[in-house]
Each structure stands twice: as C-alpha cells, then as structure tokens.
Amino acid sequence: MQDSGLQVLFQGNNLWRLFQGLLVTINISLLSIVISIVFGFLFGFVMTSRFRIVRVLAQIYLEFIRIMPQLVLLFLVYFGLARTFNLNLSGEVAALIVFSMWGIAEMGDLVRGALTSLPKHQFESGLALGLTKTQLFIYVIIPQILRRLLPQAVNLMTRMIKTTSLIVLIGVVEVVKVGQQIIEANRLTVPSAAIWIYGLIFLMYFAVCFPISRLSMYLEKVWKE
Secondary structure, three states, X not given: OOXXXXXXXXXXXXXXXXXXXXXXXXXXXXXXXXXXXXXHHHHHHHHOOOOHHHHHHHHHHHHHHHHXXXXXXXXXXXXXXXXXXXXXOOHXXXXXXXXXXXXXXXXXXXXXXXXXXXXXXXXXXXXXXXXXXXXHHHHHHHHXXXXXXHXXXXXXXXXXXXXXXXXXXXXXXXXHHHHHHXXXXXXXXXXXXXXXHHHHHHHHHHXXXXXXXXXXXXXXXXXXX
C-alpha cells in the first residue's frame, strides 16, 4: 500500500528541512529589505536632485530595473557577471544583489513620490520660522514622508518576499527547492506528495506575508482618518 502524500511531510526530517528552507528565504528577504530601505531612502532624495543630469541618471536606473524581469536580472548577475569577470558568487549573494537593486529602485521611487507630494509652503514656512535645513528635514519633512511612505513600503516588502521564490532557478536551496527535492525523492512511491508539499509551502508563504499585508491595510486605514 502506498503512503499518502501527507505522510511524506513527516517522514525523516522532511518537515524540518522545509522550515530550514523557509528560513533561508526569510533571511535573504530581510537583508534585501533592510538594504532597500536604507539606500532606497537616499535614492529617493537623489531622484529629486536640483541637478537635471542626476535626475536623468536616476530615472534611467529606475526604468531599467522596472523593465527588466527579476529572473533575467538573476541570470545576468549569477551566470553573466560571475563568468565574465571570474567572480565566485554564490546563489545567495547573487539573489541579495538583485533583490537589493530592485528594492532600492522601488523604494526610491516611493520616497520621491512622498517628497514631491508635500506642499512647497511647508519648506518655505519651516525656513521662515528659523529652522535650519537639517532641522526642517528631521522635524517636518521626514515624519510626513514616513506617514505617506510606510503603507506602500510594507506592501513592497510582501512583494519582495514572494518574489524570492525565483531564486530556486539559480540553485539556492530555499523552501521551494527543498520541496522539489522531497517530491523528486518520492516521485515513484508517493505520486500525490506534490500537492501536500506545495500546499504546505503555500501556507508558509501565507503565514509570513499575511500579517505584513494586514499591517499595510491597517496603516492605510488609520492614516486616512
């Protein structure tokens, strides 16, 4: 009698391996998000520079990242750059580079949008009250930017977490790759294993992303009131 697909999850250390794979996914996502927030915030200010050439170059970078699919960028960095320049890049490092590039571009555009949405008179009023430019940004501009930015930034985080599933195609042993390995090992003896394995992976992504998504909705609702 064949084992049921559900039993495969509890055979050996299969379940533990899936959670270890999820941890790899979360680690890459969190590192990419932190880098994206820090440098994306700076990139947003660069995009509003008074120098036209700087704004044009920033816009070119943004459009390049948006037009290029993340999967193609992964292949370019992992296979293209590594072989062309003889770099010893692991799949994890390549994924971190690509998702950070993507996150910085998207976060920068969100910051740019938040900055340009602020009424100009707030800048002028702050300076007229005797605030220095540093004080103006710390006490007036940045708090308003964060209020406009945070719900969209949280939404970007969920997109980044979900999109990290692409790194399975460059050999990173994350949760989807582990699931594929377990399915392949039981392909002949337990053909129904796939639905249970992928079903659990779905629940894992849901458990990570749903609270973040709800937080985004809550922030939008609270700050609109």
